[in-house]
Amino acid sequence: MSIPKGQTISVKVIDLVNVSGVPNKSTYAPPVEGVEIFPASPSLCFLLEHNSGRRLLFDLGVAFNSSKLGEKLQKDLANFGWKVEVKEDLAVFLDKNGVPPDSIEAKSNSFASHTHWDHKGDISTFPPSTDLIVGPNTVAKFVHGDGNGPYGGITLDDMQGRTLREVKCDIKVGPFPAMDYFGDGSLYILDSPGHDHGHICALARTTSNPDTFVLFGGDAAHHGSELRPTKHLPMPKSIVPNPQTGLMHPPLCPGDWFRDTNQKRGLDPEGPLYRPSFAIASMEHTLQTIEKIQEMDGNESVLCLLAHDPSVRHKSMPLFPESLNDWKSKGLRKFLDWSWVGDVWNELERNLAMPKST
Numbered sequence: 001m002s003i004p005k006g007q008t009i010s011v012k013v014i015d016l017v018n019v020s021g022v023p024n025k026s027t028y029a030p031p032v033e034g035v036e037i038f039p040a041s042p043s044l045c046f047l048l049e050h051n052s053g054r055r056l057l058f059d060l061g062v063a064f065n066s067s068k069l070g071e072k073l074q075k076d077l078a079n080f081g082w083k084v085e086v087k088e089d090l091a092v093f094l095d096k097n098g099v100p101p102d103s104i105e106a107k108s109n110s111f112a113s114h115t116h117w118d119h120k121g122d123i124s125t126f127p128p129s130t131d132l133i134v135g136p137n138t139v140a141k142f143v144h145g146d147g148n149g150p151y152g153g154i155t156l157d158d159m160q161g162r163t164l165r166e167v168k169c170d171i172k173v174g175p176f177p178a179m180d181y182f183g184d185g186s187l188y189i190l191d192s193p194g195h196d197h198g199h200i201c202a203l204a205r206t207t208s209n210p211d212t213f214v215l216f217g218g219d220a221a222h223h224g225s226e227l228r229p230t231k232h233l234p235m236p237k238s239i240v241p242n243p244q245t246g247l248m249h250p251p252l253c254p255g256d257w258f259r260d261t262n263q264k265r266g267l268d269p270e271g272p273l274y275r276p277s278f279a280i281a282s283m284e285h286t287l288q289t290i291e292k293i294q295e296m297d298g299n300e301s302v303l304c305l306l307a308h309d310p311s312v313r314h315k316s317m318p319l320f321p322e323s324l325n326d327w328k329s330k331g332l333r334k335f336l337d338w339s340w341v342g343d344v345w346n347e348l349e350r351n352l353a354m355p356k357s358t
Ligand SMILES: [Zn+2]
Pocket: 116, 118, 119, 219, 307, 308
């Protein structure tokens, strides 16, 4: 994996949203008997603080004022059985915690990674000095084209007095076309199309000597079960600590069940449990983007965090105001990489008579 040398940037994770009641089949395929409901999940925001004092956000979560979601979306969510809880708007949370919204230079992702309701937050709560940063070819689609719909988009309100910027990804970082945002290697915006038009991920350098990174995956995938295992990161024979209990013993050993389940569903027995069940822009590009993230995920110096991955709620995960930068020396991946297996196992045990693992 080729990543140029560079500076570091501070990363803080903010979890203000809880989405529950989401049926698995609405997001993943092919189905697994007994796994019906996706575990309650966040819609994460990341505060990035550069050495120069410049601040950025990657993703804004969900608007606290639910009327901002629009009538159709609110009705659809109720009909689907989704429950969306928002503690407060991100701008309000930051202001209360010593980060005035006018100190934020730009927000990225959703307006680029995608403009969906569960990522674009309520931009009107930020001052016009906060730019919108959008992914490649997004302005043509959303501002001058037909990209806006009930699930998101860039509205006139979003743009009111605000600068809209589109990233240009003209260098290569790992397998991704990328942009070196600060020009010093601390933050790369990654062109990662598929889930929605102009979807972007980002790669922040969390330490140097040795280099470590956090990859913000947005909605390139939604759960660890779409990313792992792979040839880059095979499933261990036994998962320790046990992702159901957090205890070192007994370990969880999903081996035979996992391989059989994948084989019966026509999937690679050594590959991930699920594929995404939908893509708004392109399924082909979505799968290509997932393969690229899997390649990065195979590098033990990269921590991949998806916007809705419930694994980030593990008790060892440092949340704002703590910094995430020393994730590697804390051994965080040991707790997060396979925690998705615990989500699946809990659901199976709830719905089927599953043998207890030994
Ligand atoms: Zn989302």
